[in-house]
Amino acid sequence: MTAKDAEIEVLMRQGLAGDRRAYARCLALLVPRMRAMAHRDLPAHLTHLVEDVVQEALLSIHLKRGSWDLARPLLPWVRVIIRHKAIDMLRATPRARHDPIEDYADLGAPEVDPLAGLHLEQALARLSDRDAALVRQHAVQGVDADSLSRSFDLSPGALRVALHRALRRLAEAARKEEEWKPTS
Amino acid sequence: METDELIAALAADDTAPKRPRLVWRLLPGAVVSVILMALFWGVRPDWGQAVQNLPVLTKQGLPVVLLLLAALLLRQGAPGRKPMLGLFAGIAGAVALAWGIAVLRGGDIMGQSAWQCLLSIPVLALPMAVPLFWGLRHRVEPQPARTGMVAGLFAGAAGAAIYALHCDEDSAAFFLLWYGLGIAACGVAGRIAGARLLGV
Known part of the structure; x- marks a missing residue:
């Protein structure tokens, strides 16, 4: 285990103990590793999906971090x-x-997935407006929960629960989308 | 949405992480099953004496062995899990062989309570299966169907061990078949539930 790995682990432990700054730093340090892993797992013509894989894995890590x-x-x-x-x-x-x-001279350009990189965006679009707004606002404004609880008219405790549920629904929506198969 | 935005949203969620805590979830379920059995089925009065005979000891002990094996498998977390399914197949094979021998020696297959046995085992397994699956949902399960099956076998074996406290059918030709089928049914149900409920 390298020193960096050890640092990530220490940060995750602190995150599990409730240190949100350490947790965010841990995830930020994990992301490059995760990109490298996803790169190895995906075939060459699908490398545009790396970021989607990383984002879904982040959601899963977050929701199941208690089981590490x-x-x-x-x-x-x-x-x-x-x-x-x-x-x-x-x-x-x-x-x-x-x-x-x-x-196939009658076909146009070769088939390219026009939605590449938009996986999480699609999953967000499937959430209720309020859930999607909750996730987006948190994403943009970060940890500043006070202004958020005012703008959503929720107590800080209710805001916390609402965000957690929204993230869980987001993970579910992302997973359901994978099960969707084009009817070609 | 950018990845660093997602991280910010995740870091803002400070609800406490959910821990699987399988043992703590299971214990109340096991207590409920035992109480249900004692209330509605009733412990057989001569259990203390009967269990000293080899067939009854087998009936009581085999499900316990099976549930311990399943528990060992379930304890292992996601990476580095050792596949032990061959062991279950081996046990199933040995049980089938022993059953065949018992039948050839003229053992009573149907007994008085085949259906009751077949239905009671899943019913008594349910109070343990529900909290077990609830806990497993919080875990990373890359092979959800397989984990579900092991969880189902665990609950089924535990249900059978509890039902054996009541059951007074002591013919090996009876209990190897019906206990085996009851536990296997729990395993199949667990497999289906696992594929739907568990995952990464």
Whole structure:
């Protein structure tokens, strides 16, 4: 385990103990690692999905962080999540065809997924307006909960619960989208 | 949404992380099952003596062994889990073989309470299965169907062990078949539930 890995683990422990700044720093340090892992798991023609895999894995890490066994290293646990999300993403993506494009002169440009990188955005769009706004506002304004509880007219406690539920629904919506199969 | 925005939103969520705590979730369920059995089924009066005979000891002990094995499997968290499903297949094979021998020796297959046995085991398993799955939902499960099956086998074996306190059918040809089917049914149900409820 490198010093960086150890630092990430220490930060995650502090995050689990309630230090949100340490938690955010932990996730920020994890993201490059997760990108590298996702890169390895996805085939070359699907590397544009790396960020989607990372974002879904982040949601999963967040919601299930309580199940990380403190006695064991963190990164292998993250690795399992990334691999799983990458496989899910592969399954959800229509298999790329390798027929030479010259044989299909009547077709236009080669098929490119126009929604690449918009996975989480799509999942957000499936949430109720209030849930989506909650997540977005938190994302933009960060940890400043006071102004948020005023703008949503919620007590700080209710705001916390509402955000947690919105994130859970977001993870569910992202997962359901993977199960969606194009009817081609 | 950008990844660093997502991190900000995640860091803003300070509801306490949910821990699986499987044992703590299971214990009340097990107590409920035992109480249900004692109230509606009733412990067999001669249990203390009967359990000293080999067939009854097998009936009581085999589900306990099975549930301990399943518990060992369930305890292991996501990375580095050792597959032990071959062990379950081996036990199932040995039970089937022993059952065949018991039948050939003229054991009573149907007994008096085959249906009651087959239904009671899943019913008594349910109070343990529900909290167990609830706890597993908080865990990272890359093979949800398999974990669900092991959880179902655990609950089924525990249900069978509790039901064995009541059951007074001591023919191996009876209990190996019906207990086995009852536990297997729990495993199948767990597999289906796991595929739907568990995941990463």
